[in-house]
Amino acid sequence: MTPSQRQFAASLAVVSSLLAAPAGWAADRLAAADAAMLKDIAQANIAEVESGKIALDKSSDAEIKKFAKMMVDDHSKGLSDVKTLAAAKGTELPAGPDAKHKAVALEFKALSGGMFDSRYVKQAGVGDHEATEKLLKKTQSEAKDADLKALAGKMLPVVQTHLQHARTLEAGMARK
Structure with missing residues (x-):
């Protein structure tokens, strides 16, 4: 040559x-459906961090403040994991809460005392964690990407623990 x-x-x-x-x-x-699930998981974490910060500021109940601190800490870690996967997969994530969660945040900011505590536990504690648990299970069963499935599997027990804690708080508030 x-x-x-x-x-x-x-x-x-x-x-x-x-x-x-x-x-x-x-x-x-990621395939479009997988990217959408990853974005939804990011949104769930963003919402929990934001509502947890509001609860830390507004609640006077020590147990609710403890729960809110756990939400901020655990969901900040979860969001970090989601961002790492999104970066590796070339998926752009939302920068902040979506319209639905912005509206909930406005509602939370307008409430105070027991009304705030009750609404926070019912919406962010129980309702949002039920929805996130469903999303993570769906991701585990339907996602094509193995890394996304693994992330959902890693997050699911944390979300289930949060949900159980929120249900316990809700039951305790009902007895008051």
Whole structure:
């Protein structure tokens, strides 16, 4: 092989690898349904962090403040895990709460005392965790991406613990 043939072959190899790269990158990208589930999981974590911060500020109940602190801490960690996976898979996540959760935050900010505590536990504690548990189970069974399934599997026991805790808080409030 002459020097010019070697250079041509090397150039051809570089061009071929560059043309093939997007196909390889696409293999790491999520299917649309998987990306939507990942975005929903991100949204759930964002909402729990935001509502937990509101509860830390507004509630005077020590148990609810403890629960809210756990929500902020655990869901901040969950959101970090979601962001890591999204970055690896080339999926853009929402930067903040969606319209539904913004409306709930406004409602929470307008309430105080026992009304706030009751609504926070019912909505963010029980309702949102029931929805998130359902989402994570759906992700485990329907997602195509193994990493996304693994993330859902990692998050599910945490969400189930939160849900049980919220139900206990709700039951305690009903007895008061």
